[in-house]
Amino acid sequence: MAETKIPKATAKRLPIYYRYLNILHDSDKNRVSSTELSEAVKVDSATIRRDFSYFGALGKRGYGYDVDSLLKFFKKILNQDKLTNAALIGVGNLGNALLNFNFHQNSNVRISAAFDVRPDLANTVQSGVPIYPMSELRKQLEDQQIKIVILTVPESVAQNVTDDAIAGGVRGILNFTPLRVSVPTNVRVQNVDLTNELQTLIYFLDHYNEEE
Amino acid sequence: MAETKIPKATAKRLPIYYRYLNILHDSDKNRVSSTELSEAVKVDSATIRRDFSYFGALGKRGYGYDVDSLLKFFKKILNQDKLTNAALIGVGNLGNALLNFNFHQNSNVRISAAFDVRPDLANTVQSGVPIYPMSELRKQLEDQQIKIVILTVPESVAQNVTDDAIAGGVRGILNFTPLRVSVPTNVRVQNVDLTNELQTLIYFLDHYNEEE
DNA sequence: TTTTTATTGAAAATTATTTCACAAATCGTC
DNA sequence: GACGATTTGTGAAATAATTTTCAATAAAAA
Structure with a gap:
């Protein structure tokens, strides 16, 4: 059921990321870097990259993260695709x-x-x-x-x-x-x-x- | 001002201890062990002892902690003696x-x-x-x-x-x-x-x- | 008094989390 | 295509927090 157990500290940050990804999505941004995310959610960018990496390679080097696919991924993870x-x-x-x-x-x-x-x-x-x-x-x-x-x-x-x-x-x-x-x-x-x-x-x- | 910086995790638990000490005080208990506290506040007893020890030796070996003096101490620490x-x-x-x-x-x-x-x-x-x-x-x-x-x-x-x-x-x-x-x-x-x-x-x- | 039991305080070990720092990958431009 | 600028992903190091262990001591019992 769990994808090889994510640290609790990470789990607690997931909703924060999710929320900001929604904001980016709503403002039609389709790409975001860990640095940019970091400023918005007030979490160190290395921590963000580490957090994401527990779920696999979600980003692209030299590019950043694709807002839509990241959003979709977290929506699923956080069970926000169901009521x-x-x-x-x-x-x-x-x-x-x-x-x-x-x-x-x-x-x-x-x-x-x-x-x-x-x-x-x-x-x-x-x-x-x-x-x-x-x-x-x-x-x-x-x-x-x-x-x-x-x-x-x-x-x-x-x-x-x-x-x-x-x-x-x-x-x-x-x-x-x-x-x-x-x-x-x-x-x-x-x-x-x-x-x-x-x-x-x-x-x-x-x-x-x-x-x- | 700070008494050689307490870990944040400890600081966040202080109000929990404080609250339970008040309950003990109100029910006229005058002595408590880390084990007993542990059950009430759902924090491991070793963690409690460790937390307390940052403030010095507040308890007595073989006896436990004196509720009133511990309460007074935390009241001061948490600034609860002032409005x-x-x-x-x-x-x-x-x-x-x-x-x-x-x-x-x-x-x-x-x-x-x-x-x-x-x-x-x-x-x-x-x-x-x-x-x-x-x-x-x-x-x-x-x-x-x-x-x-x-x-x-x-x-x-x-x-x-x-x-x-x-x-x-x-x-x-x-x-x-x-x-x-x-x-x-x-x-x-x-x-x-x-x-x-x-x-x-x-x-x-x-x-x-x-x-x- | 002596022995047993309870319990702290603290050092050490362990576990968890964050941060650094850099190679590898990708993008955009010339 | 090659080049410079970005930016990830991640080992390794650093930091933080928890847990184990046990000697020391106090109280209670014998």
């Missing part, structure tokens, strides 16, 4: 913003179902997405074959909800709660911890002055 | 959610000013935070001595707004736009790219199955 459905669990403050956040505009992901405990939300439609009661979580995930969830519930219930979601077949979790949830090894968690990010930023400001 | 004001630029969909997101509850950061282009928003107060017109960005940042901004504007204006903010003295940017903004070396950018996170998650799901 991926995700579920949002917890339609509170942040959850609501994510419902309106148009993932589908920039990527082939869309939130196709949402869940919340509040009885007045259950069985309504918010921003075009049906909201189900939490009691239906497992069943709906199974029925709709949803493999990815976005977790925006209160920390106190995060682990329970996670367990439920995994029971429903979920394989990837975008976790906005500060809790580091426990999951089996075949489930992937990507943590987005806003308080953390701010604190890290403050730390760097105070301790890594005037350099990079 | 840090941040500004939010762009009170749209996501920006609004962040205004309501209580950073102050979990950390000593609060959003003390917000900015938006919409004339109907300017000079109102949203969730207790005054909204200023964009034209006042630089002046307000200077006057209020705000060094950190949260950027939730449309991508198309991200670079301009960033330049303005930096002219106003900003040193750290939590960037929610997909644009990799250009900044001088003494300004730090922390990118939070939601579409990216989802795409990375999908990539890992498809290519790094059944292992870790």
